[in-house]
Amino acid sequence: MSFVSIEQAGYGVPSGGTILDRIDWTIGEGEFHALVGRSGCGKTTLLKLVAGLLAPSTGTVRIQGQPVRGPGAQVGFVFQAPTLLEWRTVLDNLLLPVSLERRPRPADRRKAEELLDLVGLTGLEERYPSQLSGGQQSRVALARALVTEPPLLLLDEPFAALDAITREELQNDLLKLCARHRTTVLFVTHDIAEAVYLADRVAVMEGGRLRHALPVPLARPRGRDVRYSPRFNALCLELRHAMDGSKSDVALERAS
């Protein structure tokens, strides 16, 4: 059964007209999908529809068969900007999703510290966000979305502010965690190689419509060598053509 299904979803604003136009997409449970497209094509808007932060003006979004009516507990969201609370320490920021529900327990603290280790921020738990670099801030934001282990994770260009090496490390950590918890993921990115490396399936968006879908039949777990394989490069090229809007043969297929 599909975990997320987007059915004919559209979104318009009174002033700016149509931002999203009849989007159809499904994500199976435990699948990792990437969404690519040029700046301003509507990726963030689509992600917010799935999160329940925006209500579609047409169509519906379903999670586990239920129409989305608002932000739900089963969804973790990593925003495009880190969005940390400057007056709280890194640890408190990490525990925010927990502390809004209940008083954090020692187990939550341990969990948070483990996640900090994972994103390479060991020993920075008492710092304030203003004392972190931009990349460190985005790593805190990523860890914050993971702390409640949501079954569905929505990420909006979470690694855009990172250097290539840290980014590769975090991509691997994200894949590992998602595989461990069988997390369903929708990952927005500008980066073609990132989309191909991470995803089972890549959706290409253009001007508020989904234009193409590209399956990525690379075996998992994917290691560093995959990035330099000819198959990988061929897929990147294919995706690039799809994004350029050249009439390649990759038609929009329905996800299974």
Added chain:
Amino acid sequence: MVRAASALLLVLLLAGWEVYCRMAGVSALVVPLPSAVLRTLWDGLAGGYLLPHLWVTTAEMAMGLAAGCTVGFLAGVLLAEVPMLRRLFYPYILASQVVPKLALGPLFIVWFGFGMTSTVVITALICFFPLLENTMTGLQQVDPNKRELFRMLRATRLQTLLRLKIPSGLPVILAGLRVAVVLALVGAVVGEFIGGRQGLGASIIAAQGMMDSTMMFALFIVITLLGMIVYQAAAGFERWLLRRPWKG
């Protein structure tokens, strides 16, 4: 270095004033000698004449400040949180900005009589507005991304207020407090001009009645020092609160 130069400037100014008044024989009724002012100030403080007045003014100021700021803050929170009330009251709040609140003093004397109560009420009224304004502004200026984060985390309205809006609006709210502290002193002193029996403002009026310019200058110095102390205290409080990790 610059501080030393500032201090030196003051000394030179006072010396010039002293010398000019002595040479030209200016009447002490018009401009008193600095040395006479300092002596009166010292006698007033050491002899205990000024202390009860200082205490009364400080107490009025503190009570007015506490009452005005508390009510202003709570009203600001209420108006920021309930758009309907905000739309209802906003024209009146705008209009009340231009009303010279001190002009209501005589009315308060009719209502509350001469003495501390009417001065405290005037002071509270003056402090109310900067806190109201700044609380409203501060709470509404929250970064939309953070609001969205709290929405995503399904925070309740109260959680959003206490853990997002108030902490992120705190710098603006505290700037309002700093303004209120200065206004509170003006309120207390002018309130005493109108209806005080005791206090530094009332003492100025009494000294005026006796044509005692020297005493008026001495009181002026006391009021200035009091203002500087409370302003520094407010600024220190602000720095302390903003540096602290916010628990909540």
